[in-house]
Amino acid sequence: MAVCQGKVPVHANPPEQYTARDTIFHAQLAVAAGVDGINLYGPEGRHGYRPTDEEYRAYFDRIFAEVSHQAALAPHPAMGYLPKPRTVAQVVASHHEITAVNLAGVEGSAYFVQLRDALTRDVDIYVPYQGSAHTLPMGATGLLAAEANIIPQSFRDYLDACQRQDVSAMSEIYAGLVRFTAFVGQWNTASPRWLKIALRAFRLPGAAGGLREPYLMPGTEVVDEFARGAAALGLPEVDAMLHQVAAA
Numbered sequence: 001m002a003v004c005q006g007k008v009p010v011h012a013n014p015p016e017q018y019t020a021r022d023t024i025f026h027a028q029l030a031v032a033a034g035v036d037g038i039n040l041y042g043p044e045g046r047h048g049y050r051p052t053d054e055e056y057r058a059y060f061d062r063i064f065a066e067v068s069h070q071a072a073l074a075p076h077p078a079m080g081y082l083p084k085p086r087t088v089a090q091v092v093a094s095h096h097e098i099t100a101v102n103l104a105g106v107e108g109s110a111y112f113v114q115l116r117d118a119l120t121r122d123v124d125i126y127v128p129y130q131g132s133a134h135t136l137p138m139g140a141t142g143l144l145a146a147e148a149n150i151i152p153q154s155f156r157d158y159l160d161a162c163q164r165q166d167v168s169a170m171s172e173i174y175a176g177l178v179r180f181t182a183f184v185g186q187w188n189t190a191s192p193r194w195l196k197i198a199l200r201a202f203r204l205p206g207a208a209g210g211l212r213e214p215y216l217m218p219g220t221e222v223v224d225e226f227a228r229g230a231a232a233l234g235l236p237e238v239d240a241m242l243h244q245v246a247a248a
Contacts, residue, residue: 009036011072016044016079020062027067037070039102045080053087057094064095072100072126085111089118100124104144109134129155129177133170136162146191147180150198151237154180176235183229187222190215201227202241203248 012030017023027038043051043059075083092098100123112127112135124141132143148155161169187194192211199207200223210217230238
């Protein structure tokens with residue numbers, strides 16, 4: 001996360017919506033709360049709906065007619081479709097409020113390259129850590145990863161190794177990140193589930209409290225199973241957290 005003038009920027013991630021009207025409502029709530037930026041998805045694709053290129057562009061024309069605030073565009077395939085890189089670039093070109101594109105969930109480097117080539121002005125592009133050994137040298141700004149909520153230092157070490165061009169360290173740390181992702185994937189039918197389990201297993205801030213419906217809180221046996229499996233990963237950051245738990 002970038003730090004500007006001693007302040008850590010706070011960004012909002014409003015829920016996906018089917019209409020621009022509802023997205024505007026949530027975006028305005030975020031702006032009123034004083035966030036630095038808003039992450040905006042396209043219209044949700046459901047029950048057979050997929051926006052045309054024209055509809056995708058019009059959706060954001062409608063939003064930015066009423067929301068004048070720094071924003072990131074998120075063409076996440078979990079919306080039910082993946083807009084063309086050219087269409088995303090056209091939206092960016094039309095709205096100066098957009099300062100970043102978040103490519104969470106977009107696999108491979110082809111989409112990144114096509115988007116970068118189609119953009120007509122400079123904006124930050126954040127990419128998944130998978131395959132980032134290619135996209136970071138090609139100009140990606142940074143990484144997107146839910147796992148960084150639990151093992152932030154490991155991601156910092158990976159980025160530092162990338163910056164040093166230390167291929168050996170990059171490879172070793174990257175392998176650890178991949179093992180962690182595969183491990184938590186056992187519970188990753190939705191991110192809130194495995195994140196809450198991890199918070200409780202490592203006794204991190206945020207472990208208390210519940211999950212909103214329809215999620216169900218994991219039982220103690222699940223948390224214990226997670227802790228045992230995490231201990232076998234051989235990740236220094238995970239080992240340090242488990243050591244603190246044992247010493248408490």
